[in-house]
Amino acid sequence: MIIEADGLTKRYGSVLALDGLTTQIPEGPIGLLGPNGAGKTTFLRLLLGLLRPTTGRGSVLGFDIRARPLAVRERIGYMPEHDCLIPDLTGIGLVAYMGRVSGLDPNVALGRAHDMLDFVGVGEERYRKVEEYSMGMKQRAKLAQALVHDPDLFLFDEPTAGLDPEGRTEMLDLLKLVSQMPEKSMLISSHLLPDVEDICRHVVILNDGQVIAEGDLQELLGEGMNTLRLRIEGDLGSFAEALRQAGAEVTQDDPFLQVARSDGVEDLIFRTAHAQGVQVRYLGVEARSLEDAFLEIMEGA
Amino acid sequence: MGTVRQPTYLRREEPLRGRFFRVWSIFASGVRRGFRRPFALITILLALAVGVITTIFNIFVGGLFGQEITLSSFFQTLTNPAILVFMLLVAAGVGAGLIADDMRHRSLTLYLSRPVTSVGYVAAKASIVGLALFIAVAFPGVVGPIVAALLGYVGWVTAMLALGAGLAFGLLAVGVFGLTVLMFSSLTTRKGIAAAAMFAMGFASSGLAFPLRNLFDADEILHISLYENLLAVGRLVYGVEQVGITWQVSLAILAAIMVGAFAVTLLRIRTVEVVSG
Numbered sequence: 167m168i169i170e171a172d173g174l175t176k177r178y179g180s181v182l183a184l185d186g187l188t189t190q191i192p193e194g195p196i197g198l199l200g201p202n203g204a205g206k207t208t209f210l211r212l213l214l215g216l217l218r219p220t221t222g223r224g225s226v227l228g229f230d231i232r233a234r235p236l237a238v239r240e241r242i243g244y245m246p247e248h249d250c251l252i253p254d255l256t257g258i259g260l261v262a263y264m265g266r267v268s269g270l271d272p273n274v275a276l277g278r279a280h281d282m283l284d285f286v287g288v289g290e291e292r293y294r295k296v297e298e299y300s301m302g303m304k305q306r307a308k309l310a311q312a313l314v315h316d317p318d319l320f321l322f323d324e325p326t327a328g329l330d331p332e333g334r335t336e337m338l339d340l341l342k343l344v345s346q347m348p349e350k351s352m353l354i355s356s357h358l359l360p361d362v363e364d365i366c367r368h369v370v371i372l373n374d375g376q377v378i379a380e381g382d383l384q385e386l387l388g389e390g391m392n393t394l395r396l397r398i399e400g401d402l403g404s405f406a407e408a409l410r411q412a413g414a415e416v417t418q419d420d421p422f423l424q425v426a427r428s429d430g431v432e433d434l435i436f437r438t439a440h441a442q443g444v445q446v447r448y449l450g451v452e453a454r455s456l457e458d459a460f461l462e463i464m465e466g467a
Numbered sequence: 468m469g470t471v472r473q474p475t476y477l478r479r480e481e482p483l484r485g486r487f488f489r490v491w492s493i494f495a496s497g498v499r500r501g502f503r504r505p506f507a508l509i510t511i512l513l514a515l516a517v518g519v520i521t522t523i524f525n526i527f528v529g530g531l532f533g534q535e536i537t538l539s540s541f542f543q544t545l546t547n548p549a550i551l552v553f554m555l556l557v558a559a560g561v562g563a564g565l566i567a568d569d570m571r572h573r574s575l576t577l578y579l580s581r582p583v584t585s586v587g588y589v590a591a592k593a594s595i596v597g598l599a600l601f602i603a604v605a606f607p608g609v610v611g612p613i614v615a616a617l618l619g620y621v622g623w624v625t626a627m628l629a630l631g632a633g634l635a636f637g638l639l640a641v642g643v644f645g646l647t648v649l650m651f652s653s654l655t656t657r658k659g660i661a662a663a664a665m666f667a668m669g670f671a672s673s674g675l676a677f678p679l680r681n682l683f684d685a686d687e688i689l690h691i692s693l694y695e696n697l698l699a700v701g702r703l704v705y706g707v708e709q710v711g712i713t714w715q716v717s718l719a720i721l722a723a724i725m726v727g728a729f730a731v732t733l734l735r736i737r738t739v740e741v742v743s744g
């Protein structure tokens with residue numbers, strides 16, 4: 167587990183920001199979701215060791231967040247949502263400087279800054295001041311400074327915020343590359359659920375300072391779905407009618423059919439297909455989008 | 468024709484260095500960037516020039532004309548109002564933007580999300596302005612006595628006493644001015660406001676002190692003046708007779724200013740939202 171929280175509570179005066187949050191987050195790309203005020207920001211601050219929990223305990227990469235905040239931050243690369251770059255520095259100057267502040271030897275920091283700016287795709291702009299960078303380049307520079315000291319865990323806060331569609335796609339491609347690196351994990355806090363769905367394997371959903379849902383993304387999307395989705399090669403209308411006559415509950419949604427799940431319905435589909443002389447080209451459990459799942463979970467909360 | 472590029476992420480092979488190195492990195496970068504700014508550079512050079520000129524006139528020219536050089540001579544040199552005015556200018560020129568700029572650009576996030584504590588960050592910033600301020604007092608307080616001894620104007624015992632007193636007084640002045648300007652810098656996102664507040668504190672306190680002292684006929688009122696408090700402590704370290712106010716109260720006031728300014732700055736840094744939601 168990269169992150170463990172046991173009864174984490176954070177109170178600001180009379181406001182309870184986190185209410186006994188308990189979770190165990192495995193390695194890999196993780197999505198942190200929740201409406202505004204759910205406690206995501208407070209949770210991230212606690213993980214970075216910038217706040218002390220009122221009660222409860224937590225650890226990141228095995229280090230207690232209360233006792234070893236610097237050890238935690240040595241191993242975390244944080245990419246903030248908001249603009250935060252030092253404007254009078256060049257891209258290479260900024261990333262190398264952040265490497266040194268993380269503890270990299272100056273020569274190593276400079277070398278890695280070059281590598282990371284190449285990696286994120288602003289290598290050719292490295293000698294321009296960051297105040298002259300476009301929004302997309304600034305996002306990439308922020309990503310580069312989070313990567314420069316080669317941390318084990320990345321915290322990305324709304325990494326695609328403010329990007330145009332092309333920039334967003336490119337940023338997501340970079341994040342996917344990072345997520346596929348061995349021994350690296352990332353926690354993405356985002357309101358853009360398609361981004362999370364695209365990258366993450368595991369999600370944690372917060373509401374009112376508590377975890378209201380968490381788990382493997384695919385399981386979460388398929389959970390509670392009682393419909394099969396199938397596509398055939400042949401006459402869709404006659405096949406749907408044949409299935410209905412055989413007792414199945416069928417809805418036509420060209421070019422697919424949706425069939426209510428019941429015992430033996432898969433056998434029924436294949437037997438009917440054989441009898442009708444059509445080929446089943448796709449058969450799978452109907453899945454929701456993360457957005458649908460999120461809304462359902464929030465409604466039930 | 469464009470090139471096909473496959474992004475490559477390389478792993479770090481060297482271990483990270485420790486806490487002191489990280490603070491040093493902030494200090495070194497701050498000195499490189501801060502001292503390059505025209506206003507900062509001009510004020511530092513002018514402060515240095517004023518220190519050199521004042522020392523030459525008070526010690527060396529005076530010595531040439533047969534004036535006896537004592538500890539008191541070094542005290543008068545170092546506490547020359549011109550030097551303290553230039554220390555205020557240096558504090559404003561170098562220190563006013565040190566935290567205010569980071570606040571304005573929200574760059575504190577970059578520092579505090581790394582393995583750097585808020586105390587380390589403030590210490591690094593204080594060292595940057597401290598170094599600039601020390602340049603203003605280095606010649607009259609530290610170099611001057613050594614040169615005077617080498618040229619035979621004073622004996623080595625007096626020179627070493629003057630050197631010790633110069634270091635003590637210089638560091639006290641650096642601490643007071645440096646921590647105060649950092650506090651003002653942390654309270655605003657505009658360095659102009661921080662600089663103005665620094666000037667107001669330096670000049671207004673002295674400007675008000677004497678009229679009020681005369682109005683109420685009470686020397687204790689001079690304690691509201693930053694300059695007078697520094698003078699009182701300076702008299703103590705240089706062994707010069709006290710006049711007007713007592714050094715004990717002055718030292719307590721200056722210590723309270725430094726501790727208070729450091730505490731306010733630290734508190735302000737800790738309330739900044741590194742992760743904003």
